[in-house]
Amino acid sequence: MILKAFEKGADGVMVVGCLEGDCHYLSGNLRARARVGRVADVLDTIGMGGERVAMYNLSAGEGNKFALFATEMVDKIRSLGPSPVNVARKSRKQAPAQEEK
Amino acid sequence: MIMGEQKPLEVILGMLAPYDKIVLAGCHGCVTVCRAGGAKEVEILASSLRLAREAEGRPLEIKEVTLERQCDPEYLEPMRPYLEDYQAVLSIACGAGIQFVAEKYTSTVVLPGLDTTFIGVTEKQGLWVERCQACGDCVLHLTGGICPVARCSKSLFNGPCGGTTTDGRCEVDKEIPCGWMMIIERLRSLNQLENYRKNLPMKSWKTSRDGGPRRIAREDLME
Ligand code: SF4
Ligand code: SF4
Numbered sequence: 001m002i003l004k005a006f007e008k009g010a011d012g013v014m015v016v017g018c019l020e021g022d023c024h025y026l027s028g029n030l031r032a033r034a035r036v037g038r039v040a041d042v043l044d045t046i047g048m049g050g051e052r053v054a055m056y057n058l059s060a061g062e063g064n065k066f067a068l069f070a071t072e073m074v075d076k077i078r079s080l081g082p083s084p085v086n087v088a089r090k091s092r093k094q095a096p097a098q099e100e101k
Numbered sequence: 102m103i104m105g106e107q108k109p110l111e112v113i114l115g116m117l118a119p120y121d122k123i124v125l126a127g128c129h130g131c132v133t134v135c136r137a138g139g140a141k142e143v144e145i146l147a148s149s150l151r152l153a154r155e156a157e158g159r160p161l162e163i164k165e166v167t168l169e170r171q172c173d174p175e176y177l178e179p180m181r182p183y184l185e186d187y188q189a190v191l192s193i194a195c196g197a198g199i200q201f202v203a204e205k206y207t208s209t210v211v212l213p214g215l216d217t218t219f220i221g222v223t224e225k226q227g228l229w230v231e232r233c234q235a236c237g238d239c240v241l242h243l244t245g246g247i248c249p250v251a252r253c254s255k256s257l258f259n260g261p262c263g264g265t266t267t268d269g270r271c272e273v274d275k276e277i278p279c280g281w282m283m284i285i286e287r288l289r290s291l292n293q294l295e296n297y298r299k300n301l302p303m304k305s306w307k308t309s310r311d312g313g314p315r316r317i318a319r320e321d322l323m324e
Contacts, residue, residue: 003148042145045110046153084156092158 002039002053009086012052012077014070019059029057048083051076102131102222103195104229105138105215107146113191114153116212117161120188124180125150125214126202127167128194135229138193138215140167146193146214171198177205184209220251237308237315243296245287250304252280258301260284 005013015036017029033055040050054076056069082090107113117123125147133139147163154161164187169176171194180202184190189210192199196217203211219231234251240258241248250256254273260281264272271277288294308315 003145003152006152007148042110042149043152046114046149047156048152085152088155088158 002036003042006043006048006052006083006085009089011083011086012054012073012080014073015053015055016066016069017055017057019057022059048085049080051080052083102134102220103197103217104135104219104221104231105132105193105195105217107137107142107193108214108216110149110153113146113212113214114150117150117154117189117191120161120210121154121159122162122187124164124166124184124187124190126171126180126190126192126194127165128169128171128192128198129167130170130172130194130198132194132198132215133167134223138195142193143167168194171195172201174201174205177202180206235309236304236306238305240301243299243301244284245291245293245296247280247284247287249280249284249301252283254280257281258304 002013002015015032017032018024020029023029036053036055039053043052044050054073056073058066058069125143127133127138127140127143129139132142136142143165147165150161151163164183166180168179171177171192180190184206187209189212190202190206191212191214192202193214194202195215196213199211199213199215203209220233220235221229221231224230231251233248234256236250249258249260253260254271254277255262261279262272262281265279265282266272266275269279269282271279285294285297288297
């Protein structure tokens with residue numbers, strides 16, 4: 001799903017989960033973190049950069065913290081610039097991602 | 102089940118370098134259970150490959166399919182109508198499945214996306230361990246249900262060797278419990294230690310890999 005977002009043209013993806021130890025599904029957020037790690041590995045291997053995906057943990061009442069994290073992420077992605085895929089697409093001047101099934 | 106592990110992405114990308122239109126074929130059998138080659142893995146691998154190739158400026162078109170099984174002829178048939186439109190099939194079934202695709206579609210290039218590793222079990226979520234090496238002459242009734250071929254690192258039939266550590270580990274790797282230690286403990290708890298006192302006869306490997314590819318022919322089932 002995260003990779004699909006990159007295919008659709010995202011330059012970065014922020015995954016937000018509940019606080020560690022507080023998951024309604026016990027360990028769902030820990031597994032999510034591990035999977036985000038795997039996606040980061042894939043992005044590193046294919047030259048997109050693993051920093052483009054990050055996982056944050058928040059509780060439902062922490063609106064300002066969310067804003068803070070989001071700004072942090074946006075700043076990070078801005079400094080990284082558009083993803084190599086978007087750069088390549090732009091230079092080919094043809095946008096649509098392949099979405100065959 | 103038959104276990105497999107996806108090949109490194111860079112290796113797969115290398116195999117796919119000459120092509121720009123492929124079928125990526127998963128399998129709903131064993132490799133789905135061990136999370137290496139099912140529908141979900143097809144989706145993730147396809148996205149990764151497309152992104153990598155787009156970033157290179159050489160997009161890859163992928164048709165994603167997951168077949169019921171790749172080791173049975175009838176389940177391979179659904180690919181026939183469209184296969185001609187693609188340059189190659191990247192299969193992430195086990196080695197048997199991959200070969201069967203190649204065998205049924207003789208003029209299609211078939212590539213392995215998976216390394217097939219062993220016959221094993223899910224010890225816990227995310228951890229799979231080998232249990233059987235398909236020797237063709239099972240002795241589990243004599244060894245307390247623990248396989249000396251697959252679980253003794255040296256496949257000894259009258260073990261243990263002298264290398265078991267005092268805490269019951271194998272000298273080959275401390276991560277591995279000594280197979281023979283387990284067999285003896287188990288026989289003891291089953292009150293079957295007399296099995297251990299008997300020498301097991303020398304193993305005949307005739308039923309194993311000796312003599313080329315093995316086959317089972319069942320007249321009663323053949324048409
Ligand atoms: S092709 Fe291989 S992985 Fe798929 S069901 Fe058959 S034996 Fe299992
Ligand atoms: S004795 Fe042979 S058939 Fe039985 S579990 Fe061991 S390897 Fe498999």
